[in-house]
Amino acid sequence: MDLEGLYQEIILDHYKHPRGKGELTSPLAEVHHVNPTCGDEITVQIATDPAGHLLVGYQGLGCSISQASASVMSELVNGNSIEVAETARAAFVDMMHAQGSGEPNEEILGDGIAFAGVAKYPARVKCALLPWMALRDAQIQANLAESEEG
Amino acid sequence: MPNLPALDVAAVRTQFPILERSVRGRPLVYLDSGATSQKPLCVLDAERGYYLHSNAAVHRGAHALAEEATEAYESARVTIASFVGARAQDLVFTTNATAALNLAAYAFSNATALAARGHRVDPRFVIGEGDSIVVTEMEHHANLVPWQQVCEKTGATLRWIGLSDDGRLDLRNLDSIIDQTTKVVSLSHQSNILGTINPVAQIMEAAHSVNAIGVVDACQSIPHMPVDVHDLGADLIAWSGHKMLGPTGIGFLWGSTEILNAMTPFQTGGSMIETVTLERSTFAAPPQRFEAGTQMVAQAIGTAAAVRYLESVGMVEIAAHEHALTAHALAGISQLPGVRVIGPTDTHMRGSAISFVVDGLHPHDVGQVMDAQGVAVRVGHHCAWPTCRRFSVPATTRISPYLYNTLDDIDAGLAAIAAAQEFFQVVN
């Protein structure tokens, strides 16, 4: 196995220097998700700014993949419209279910494309998706997304 | 390098062809026997032989195959029972240790529910508000969650024996934890996460001094050391076949004759009854009372073959072999900067399961790099989440060698830990 395929430099960089980590002052919703097989934990908070753009805060404890994914999520979602955030989330989830095939869209996913290699490791897909699942749950609780879809 | 005692590992390894395979382009180093052991050829042959020649449902049917299958199944019971110094009629087959522990726990909640409706049950199994159930802070979820559920259903209080910083039971306040309110004391003989071997007989004595029923989870001890059920002093003992070279799909509950007779059934249905009318049923004597439905015949036969194999190698020899591997691993880990053992750091009263954490690295990442070196380990909370919390770690990485592992396997494990540190540049 080539470990470098899994642990891209970008992932390690986000792991060591997480972007946007921290708490929001007045969140509309806060959710706590765990990955019960390995104990990774994440708390995601969500709010909107006056323009209706999303604000996310997070705190987490876990492996490099889950924590780097949270950092990338914050980069892709924070300060963006609900539509842009949803496009990024859907693209990230699709990429994680693609088992390494398909061409991830860098324009939508930014640093998130570094996770394409993770999709080949079924045990790690859950780690990468953990923050995004929490984000979706937080959006639903804050009435910023419909619960039927996704 | 220390010499290994009288166990011919090379000969043992020939019986486990899976150990010859490679993973990720490297020779497999299997250090995850605490999760499940590999199976020797004799176990596969026993199962195959049964399906090839004698397959039938047991304890029903009047044909020759049914008789052969029943005979093989019951003789497996004799073999497995005598492996732990027990009589066959005191050994219940279950699907795994989890089912065995649930069987024990449901004896309490079922008896309590029946008593509330005026049915006659053994009062030792009737439990309620003001009563307590005692476990420890190192239990596998299988020996914790079922007891939590009994408390939820009956109003009893769950108590636990805490741990010292070196991963041993803190017995200082034992008589305030196990007291007159205590109806059950249930603990593991050997911890699957810390490796600690507990002074079970002492705790069972404390349980019996207040007339509580004593339960032992022997999942991690019976595969690894000589165990005589009578030495543990317990009323009920649970373990699994798949961790002792046997197949998956079978577990065991040993009980003293008197206790098994006093217990209400867990699962009900076919095979466990005495008489059935449309209105009500009466139940068979143990062990059949606890063996509802079509049974795990091949698995019982496979485990009997595993037991004969373990006996041929010798449980004393296996324990000594693992002791040497454990000493070597503990010494090696102590030489790795930034790596800390969670659990006892010496071999006194300790088995071969060794959990550790690596500074700056999450166990999942450690395990991933070790896997890339061909080394199979377990990462996570090992179904002992409260134990992780006790040591303020989210998870650990665990090596758990067995009779077929060599000192070279341990060295490969140690090198793989160092490789993880190097890959993530957490040491210099």
Ligand SMILES: Cc1ncc(COP(=O)(O)O)c(C=O)c1O
């Ligand atoms: C100490 C201990 N108890 C209980 C269990 C549960 O065993 P099983 O999963 O076979 O039911 C295990 C293993 O997973 C264990 O290590």
